Amino acid sequence: MTPRATYRMQFHKDFTFADAEAQVPYLAALGISHLYASPITTARTGSTHGYDVVDPTRINPELGGEDGFRRLADQLAAHGMGVIVDIVPNHMGVAGGENRWWHDVLARGEQSDFAAFFDIDWREKIVLPILGDPLRQVIDEGGLAVETIDGTPMLVAYGEHRLPLRSEDRATAATDDLATLVDRQHYRLASWRTANDDLNWRRFFTINDLAGLRAEDPAVFEATHALFFRLYAEGLIDGVRVDHVDGLTDPAGYCRMLRTRFDAIEPQAGRGPAYIVIEKILAEGEPLATDWGVDGTSGYDFMAQVTALLHDPAGAEPLAALWAEVSGRSATFGPEELRARQEMLSWQFEGQLQRCVEAFVALARSTPACDGLTAGMIRRAIERLLWVFPVYRTYGTGDAAPVADAAIRATARDRVTPHLAPGEGVVVDRILDWLAGEGPGDAERAADAVRRFQQLSAPIAAKAVEDTAFYRYGRLLSRNDVGFDPAAFALGNDEFHALMRGRAADWPRAMLASGTHDHKRGEDVRARLAVLSEVPALWRERVTPWLAQVSAIDATIAPDDAYMLLQTLFGAWPEALLPDDAPGLGRFAERIIGWQEKALREAKLRSSWEDPDEAYEERCHALVGVLLDPERSAAFLRDMADLVDATQRASEANALVQTALRYTVPGVPDLYQGAELADLSLVDPDNRRPVDYAERRALLASGGSAKLGLIAELLALRKRQPLVFAQGSYTPIGVTGDRAEQVLAFERTAGGTRLRVAIVLRGAALAMDAAGAADDWWGDTRLATGERAADLFVTRPVWFDLHE
Structure with missing residues (x-):
């Protein structure tokens, strides 16, 4: 249903x-x-x-x-x-000895009833990269032992990893030489550092604890x-x-x-x-x-669309220039994405890349038509395609591919050209032919090679782009989230209308999200940061002395790290947090430090999960402590709180606008837990903090929250007239008046019911008007259908009318 x-x-x-x-x-x-x-x-x-x-x-x-x-x-x-x-x-979790299917595969190898469940290359033993040091050293230092658990002898590493033994080894396990015993198993114990190069089973992204399922x-x-x-x-x-x-x-x-x-x-x-x-x-x-x-x-696609709609395209260039000036890094996202893809492919996905190359080499050697294609040529072609691949993946099966893939392959071919060695374009063309299901060679090998390429391109996009480049590029962090393209700064009204008409035609039941368990910033953090796209000069004026203050506190902090920190402090500043509230600032500092550690390690520039630079991280955490200490940074805190207050009405307007759109455009609206009030969360685990439902119940009963009240109001309409929301057409409505460029309006109709919606976009100038004109969002706005602000529009930036 x-x-x-x-x-x-x-x-x-x-x-x-x-x-x-x-x-x-x-x-x-x-x-x-x-x-x-x-x-x-x-x-x-x-x-x-x-x-x-x-x-x-x-x-x-x-x-x-x-x-x-x-x-x-x-x-x-x-x-x-x-x-x-x-x-x-x-995928499945395979750490800790709790997965009985994986446990059976380790014990029985290829003879296990579950051997075909996991994506394992059975040409060699299953590589288990769980050791901190080489095997012999671990044994000598007592890190590996045989223990009887629930009556069964098992190998136990570091008291944590429990590994089954072959049935034929269990009776003598206690007296066997450990190295000899380990060597007889269906798996090979290895250092965790070997995983990126040697792992012979598909994992989820770069997580060794999650094994891919077939x-x-x-x-x-x-x-x-x-x-x-x-x-x-x-x-x-x-x-x-x-x-x-x-x-x-x-x-x-x-x-x-x-x-x-x-x-x-x-x-x-x-x-x-x-x-x-x-x-x-x-x-x-x-x-x-x-x-x-x-x-x-x-719903990640809608989240990207509605967030882009909140951004003023005029802010793109000045904010890019400010980022480049402050950070010394690229003003545009493209170079950051390319570098991150190159690094991730050559490091975290080397083993998976090598097996992909091997599959294409075997395919090439199955036909005389590919004589002259060396393993080196094929590797370079695959590498470079993955550097520039425009989407997560294509959907070929080795013998066919959907029509829509053709445009993706053509874009990839155009993008890869500048990176090719002279004369090797023909190798790329051959790879693309195989992805299209049109290349020569053995059909079974083609299916395997295409599968490996497509199951590699997706994690490269996720880890290199979303989990690396997004933490390196800081023009405006509200454009760096799951499913977003930071290069696409803003979305115009006409483009948004076209996307929504497409939703009505093809995807009226798709989910509409503006916050998820995966998001890097809560929907209201993004709404607040989007305001900066409208006031880049004001932001430059405020952030410049803040950066100077950071440098004075600790000149070793990289300016790009400092700049992203300042954006995050502004975007996530808790509601009603006062600049002299030491306990409240302390709690905020803990949250920021959690985000900061993840951001530094995901960026992989000065620290990483694999090799954390704890000294640099500690200096960054100390900076947070100083900035959020009212005893040491009173002026900074007053200045930050003042900017939050100055932009608050515009931020709230953005929050109401994205809420109204989520509940009125074609699709099924999803509400992420707790986001019925301001969601100022950061990346997990911050976005999974406990929700105060008692507070929400009380506010729903009293009508004391503008956002919660709007959600309840629109949900009541959806319940009363489900047909217009579930099946209604989507038609843009023309707008006139001096604010026409800021107003987006549309109509949805079904079964004799009509819903009209209008919202005010990019209204920072109105909201920050010192004369108090913020209640007058609409001015002389008139809809082409006849409604006028003076007649119908209210003192909030969203308006809707359901005619039954």
């Missing part, structure tokens, strides 16, 4: 199904139709997110198990609500999805959100199979087909295929 509106909750041992059950009346009163749950299957003990699934066949006992989930589903049903669950088909195998598909099909058949869930669909061998085939299996289950009366959305990162201009059998994406 298609949801009317969802509410995302993050489950873990400290927020269980019982905790969610207690909030069902509040969600029902708010107007939510479906709880949208993070993964509910059994994850590694203590998991804070649930994506490290160790058993997809049962519901996580830490969350309340199946009984707890049934009680939650029953409570929701009693309030006329349903459940959408997040599923993880791409969901394309029907047996694997059924084993990992049976629980969800049963829950759907029993009426306990209404659909799923598919995590990281681009990691799969054949996303299109997977999605079609998922739809076929759900459709084969007789739904309960009135429920309709299962709701299926996918986590899919779409590049600028990249369409989502309409023949996969899904209802759309989980």
Whole structure:
């Protein structure tokens, strides 16, 4: 059943199904139709997110198990609500000895019933990069031992990693020489530093604790999805959100199979087909295929679109110039992306790249048509294509490819040209032919090579762009988030209208998000930072002396790190935080330091997760401590709080605008937990902090929050007239008046019901008017349909009218 509106909750041992059950009346009163749950299957003990699934066949006992989930589903049903669950088909958690499938593979090797479940290269032993030092040194220092656990001898490394032994070794394990014993196993213990080069099984991105699954195998598909099909058949869930669909061998085939299996289950009366959305990162201009059998994406694309709409394009150049001047780095994003892709490919993905190259070399050698293509040529072609690939991946199968892939391959060919060695363009052309399903050679080898390329291009995009370059490029941090393109600074009204008309035509049931568990900055942090695009001169005036103060505090802090810190302090400044509130500033400092550590290590310029420069990090943390100490930085804090206050009305206007659009444009609006009030969170784990539901219940009852009140108001309309929101057309409405360029208006109609919506964009000048004109958002604005500000528009920057 298609949801009317969802509410995302993050489950873990400290927020269980019982905790969610207690909030069902509040969600029902708010107007939510479906709880949208993070993964509910059994994850590694203590998991804070649930994506490290160790058993997809049962519901996580830490969350309340199946009984707890049934009680939650029953409570929701009693309030006329349903459940959408997040599923993880791409990978499983394999650390800690809790995954019985992986455990069996380690014990029995290729003879295991689960050997085909994981994407393992069986030409050699399974590489386990869990050691801190070479094996012999670990043994000599006592870091590896045989211990009997639950009556079974096991290898235990550092008292943490529990590894099974071959059955034939268990009887003599206690007396065997350790090195000899280890050598007889189906796995090879290695230093963690070897993983990037030597790992012979597909992992999730660069995480050695997550092993890739072969969901394309029907047996694997059924084993990992049976629980969800049963829950759907029993009426306990209404659909799923598919995590990281681009990691799969054949996303299109997977999605079609998922739809076929759900459709084969007789739904309960009135429920309709299962709701299926996918986590899919779409590049600028990249369409989502309409023949996969899904209802759309989980909303990152809308988050990028609505955030870009808030930005003033006039701020792009002055802010880029300021960034380049301050940081000494590129004013544009392209060079940062290229460098990050080159670095990640040559370092964190070397092993995966080598196996991709080997697959194409084997393919080339299967046909005389490719005589003369050396392994070096093929490696250079693949490397350079991955440096510039314009999307996460293409969707070829080795013998065919969708029509939409052709434009992607053409763009890649154009972009790669400047990076090619003389005369080697023909090698790139051959690779692209194979991606198109048109190259010569053995069909089985072609399928394997194309699969390896496509399962490499996606993590390169994620790790190099979103998890590296986004932390290096700081023109304006509100344009650096999951699914965003920092090079695309702003979105015009006409472009936004065109995108929404496309949604109405092709994706009326896709999810609309403005905050997620993956976001790097909460929706209201981005809304506040977007205001700076309208006042770049003011920002330069304020930030210049702040940077000088940072340099005076510690001249060793890199200016780009300092500049991103100052943007973050401004964007995430808590509501009502006063510049002399020492305890409040201390709590804010703890949050900022958590963000700062992650930002420094993800950027990989002066520190990293693999080799943290703790001395530099400590100096950066100390800087935060000084800046947020009212005893040592009183003037700075007053100045920062003053800028937050000066821009607050514009920030709040942006927050209301993106909220109104999320609940009125075509699609299913999702509300990330707690974001019904100002979401000033930073990257995880900050964006997964506990939510104060008591406060939200009280404010909903009293009408004391503009944002929460707007959400409730629009959800009530969606409940009263679901057809116009679910199926209504989208038609732009013309606007006249002296503020016409700032107003976006549209109309949606269905079944005799009409919804008209108008919003004011980029209204910082109005909001910051010292004369107090901020209540007059609309001036002499008139809609082409006849409405005038004086007649209908209210003293907020959003207006809507539902005519029934």
